Amino acid sequence: MKNIYLLAFITLTITSFAQQSATIKLTAEKLHGRVREWPYPVNGITVPTNAPALLWPATNGTNMVKSMETGSEVPEDPNIGNVRYQVMLATDKDFKNNLITSGLQSWAVYPLHQPLRAGRWYWKYGFALKGTNQWTWSPIYDFIVDAKHANEKVSPPVADVIKRNEGPHPNLWNMNKIGEEFYRNNLQNPEAQKLVKYAEKLMLDPLPVEKPRRIIDTVGKNPLEKKKIIEWMYHGFGDMVGTPIRNLVIAYQLTKDKRFILDAKRRAINILNMDPNGLTTRDDFNSGAVLENLSWFYDAGYDFLSPEEREKFKENITFRAKRIYNHLPNRFELHVSDNHVWQITLRNLAIGTVAVINEVPEAKEWLTYMYEVWSARFPVLGTTDGGWHEGNAYFVVNFRSNIYLSQLFGDFSGIDYFKLPWMQNTPMYMLYSHPPTSASTAIGDMWENIPKINKGEAGYLEALSYRIDNPYLNWYVDEIKKTFPQYFTGTDDFLLFRLLNNNPNRKLISTSPEKLPKTRKFADIGLVAMHEDLSNADKTLSSYLTSNPFGSSGHGHASQNAFTINYKGTVLFGGTGYYSNFSDRHNLLDYRTSRAYNTILADSLGQKIGEEGYGWIARAISGKHIQYALGDASNAYGDIKSEFWLDRFKQIDLEPNKANGFGESGVTLYRRHMLQLTGGYIILYDELEAKKPVKWTTQFHTPYATIEAQKTENPNQQNFIVKTNLGNVSTNVFASAPLNIVVHDKFAETAVNWNNVNDADGKIKDFKLQWHAGITSEPKQKFRYLTIIQVKDGKTEIIKTISNNNGLFQLQIGDWEIKTQLDAEKPAGLQVLNKTLKSLFSYGNLSINFQGKNYVPKIKDSSLLLEMKDSKLDKQEAIDELPDVANYDKN
Structure with a gap:
């Protein structure tokens, strides 16, 4: 079978920290296929369990089964039901030792319901048309089971599950x-x-x-x-x-x-x-x-x-x-x-x-x-980090099934699915991505429908508290009950679950998240959440960077390396547009695209819609005064290749061409560093490269506020303010070459509520215009942006240029000193220092002096955070770390 998934990356040496490379480059066309295109597990990977599920591409007997889904206009392959499969697994290539053979089955997954002994295992799968005995077998694949997983409980075989159903009604x-x-x-x-x-x-x-x-x-x-x-x-x-x-x-x-x-x-x-x-x-x-x-x-x-x-x-x-x-x-x-x-x-x-x-x-x-x-x-749109790739609004639609299927299958298998790592981490994902009285990450379909916690989220979180012992979850639910008591009256979708799991004697311990890390990375779904005060997010500053390994699959959007800034519980910078249908003109030409997000366009072209347009979070650091994230969207750009999405364009007579904002722009590098600093500052540092010179446009969108451009004497700098009742917001964008700014309140495609979509009060929603700013460079093959966003209750600070030496800028804003290399022909570098707060961040090859001492990172091009906590130095150094899908599910 043809291997169509290639993943090339710089191997990290685990024996010598000093020899590691800080940067990893992914060259895979996609990390998740719309349908499975390669087998798992393969290439001798060490699996993170003692009973992996074997997965492989399906066939109709002749070709690989392609993308089809419920409700799609793409017709179903008429031959998908004519195939049967069998799996063989053993500890030797000849399949003689410790042989496990499946029965015949009509589906292309084989979860192992028995613990495997530690060591190397070999496996293969075969298929035959129903009614024949002509089998076609795959190559032999191998993987390793680590001895540390030996005592982990595994789910029972299906025969046991069915037997537990053999009883009188009600089952x-x-x-x-x-x-x-x-x-x-x-x-x-x-x-x-x-x-x-x-x-x-x-x-x-x-x-x-x-x-x-x-x-x-x-x-x-x-x-x-x-x-x-x-x-x-x-x-x-x-x-x-x-x-x-x-x-x-x-x-x-x-x-x-x-x-x-x-x-x-x-x-x-x-x-x-x-x-x-x-x-x-x-x-x-x-x-x-x-x-x-x-x-x-x-x-x-x-x-x-x-x-x-x-x-x-x-x-x-x-x-x-x-x-x-x-x-x-x-x-x-x-x-x-x-x-x-x-x-x-x-x-x-x-x-x-x-x-x-x-x-x-x-x-x-x-x-x-x-x-x-x-x-x-399960869980299909996450791995272990607790996140959901499509964003919080469409996560809501999955809540009932997540809860009740976990209960139902748990009843018959004896497995507590609420103890899965993903389930245990879900409360933390929800807490960081949508604090109890604040806004969410503002990404994905229908995000605009959850300006605050909605009833579905409240019910889901309360239900989880019946099976997950987490004091922060209990605090979370308590806070929602204080603010939205109306969500907890009458009947709701999770009532039966609470009744089934009711314990009249249960006593819940509630703990405020004030001492939790201010930053948390959710690598599986590509999100970093940074908070000034997680326990009071409705009064303070929060920011998010998203770069998603799933790409813009399903209800996800082409929003790789997009940022969101929330202030006092409201989205300040975030996605724009409206969800009226999964794929109407506004959806495909604006709302779902990179045009609607705080990310970068190349020659006015956005990222690919589909699994091929992916990104990933490479680094994150949580500090006391400095929060940091690094996203990589280098693979997100180019022609749309997904047959599913091409068909969606065809259905409404649209071409995903350059005139409509899609196509090959030649982007080869887009790494965005994002910092949130004490005092109300957000710093963005973008490293950009393409195969040819392109005009780079860094975008800013304010769904609930107005943008107003400001005059500047420096052609290499553009400024604007955001007019909002939340406070004072200013943005300054710097480069080493001239920039042009365009501010407007129009969508790339007009938003029309032709489907009579309702708001939370049941009224037909008014699709209002929203404000956007685009700051564009001259054509450059390599380019860098430095963006400083201030969000203040009082007046914003004047940014002072201390020096500009061959592209190395030194700026002063309040107590923060910023050094950055904006000449893209020179090695990248960013350094942020606050002597009063005794905090320093450094990336690249800039010399580091902190508290009178010189420091050298252990690894070149790493990201280094130095902070004094009382009299002790807290030193954190981050290099690129792959998400699980790239570590395990590769061919």
């Missing part, structure tokens, strides 16, 4: 085993009592009818817009008619009062009689919601159904479950994240499967597949 949530305990444990629970009262009122509501939830005029809209508008008119119908059934079932399990289960039956039969192919319940979200809630009742109300009624329920559940499942094997498990499935329909199918597993023979296959994919792939 869901282990109610056939814990039902009485659940009932007694919640007798005095105020939340349970509140739900019961709510269910009393719910029984008085009329039965829903099949009709649109909202009416939107489609006159004058193009065919694609009409299709999306019709979908939106019925969006949420399945949850609207199904959620009452779930709540009535829970009320019955809390009280044993038959009135609730009988009314749930009445409502379930009502939607059972709705046309599964009708507009109201045929799309994946609505049909999945109906499937889930019919299954809730069927499982809990089984004894209240006649044999004829049971058959009718089974028939409808099976029909809707097959409609989901039949499009999954040999496709879904390969996808970087088939969003609709991971977000919602996998949960719908899992609940439906468990409800009928002992009556519908195919259900055991469905459960097997889901359990294997869950074991191999």
